[in-house]
Amino acid sequence: MSDTLLDISHIEVRYGDLVGVADVSLKVPDGGIVALLGSNGAGKTTTLNAVAGLVQATSGSIRWLGEEIRELPAFGVVGKGLTLSPEGWRLFVQQTVEQNLILGATPLVDKSRQRPLLERVYTIFPSLAERRRQQAGTLSGGERQMLAIGRALMSGPRLLMLDEPSLGLAPTIVETLYETLQALHREGLTLLLAEQSVELALDVADYAYVLQTGRTVLEGPAADLARDPTVQRIYLGLE
Numbered sequence: 001m002s003d004t005l006l007d008i009s010h011i012e013v014r015y016g017d018l019v020g021v022a023d024v025s026l027k028v029p030d031g032g033i034v035a036l037l038g039s040n041g042a043g044k045t046t047t048l049n050a051v052a053g054l055v056q057a058t059s060g061s062i063r064w065l066g067e068e069i070r071e072l073p074a075f076g077v078v079g080k081g082l083t084l085s086p087e088g089w090r091l092f093v094q095q096t097v098e099q100n101l102i103l104g105a106t107p108l109v110d111k112s113r114q115r116p117l118l119e120r121v122y123t124i125f126p127s128l129a130e131r132r133r134q135q136a137g138t139l140s141g142g143e144r145q146m147l148a149i150g151r152a153l154m155s156g157p158r159l160l161m162l163d164e165p166s167l168g169l170a171p172t173i174v175e176t177l178y179e180t181l182q183a184l185h186r187e188g189l190t191l192l193l194a195e196q197s198v199e200l201a202l203d204v205a206d207y208a209y210v211l212q213t214g215r216t217v218l219e220g221p222a223a224d225l226a227r228d229p230t231v232q233r234i235y236l237g238l239e
């Protein structure tokens, strides 16, 4: 495949004495859609948060285009061109939709990009445009997910990491959301997707990694994992 954008190699993340992630390795090629799978507590969020600089990996390496970024703070990571739409959205509920979006553009060095990026987000998510003056706290779950993704897009990323984008959303909303993500991918965005919704993730991804108790235990082309009944039963908890 093409160039590797993100290369995570044997990272460990601790929460005090607790090990959140023991040994995770994965690669995201430029232009790919990579799925990060695993049951609740497997270490998906911890892995994405370590990449995003929200928690610090205690060992291993995280390389972006060959450069070590493991010790960069969150702000520095976004500035490199990779951004996270976090689990649970982390929106400023008292602020308007537009204020939340503008906050996503904070790391942009070239401020003239803010306006076109905002217009692009409104084109991608027209319902956010309609609600631009509304407080984020008044939005539905689906709209909050759109806002979290929109805010992430406001930094003009090359790689968008999404933590459980389908969680808690109605199936029709999830379908629309995934169509949007695939459209963004066709326009050149690379995606790293943590999902408990395995079938959905394997359907859109081209490659997948499975985490179990903080370790990468399996990887392969998404179509192969989707087809293999043993993999499905043992690692993914599906019939």
Ligand SMILES: Nc1ncnc2c1ncn2[C@@H]1O[C@H](COP(=O)(O)OP(=O)(O)O)[C@@H](O)[C@H]1O
Pocket: 015, 018, 019, 020, 021, 038, 039, 040, 041, 042, 043, 044, 045, 046, 047
């Ligand atoms: N803030 C935290 N403090 C202590 N332990 C945590 C914290 N966040 C996650 N963990 C632990 O780290 C492990 C991985 O969790 P997490 O990354 O949230 O998994 P996933 O996203 O796959 O559900 C779990 O054992 C979880 O209990």
Ligand SMILES: [Mg+2]
Pocket: 044, 045, 046, 087, 163, 164
């Ligand atoms: Mg999680």
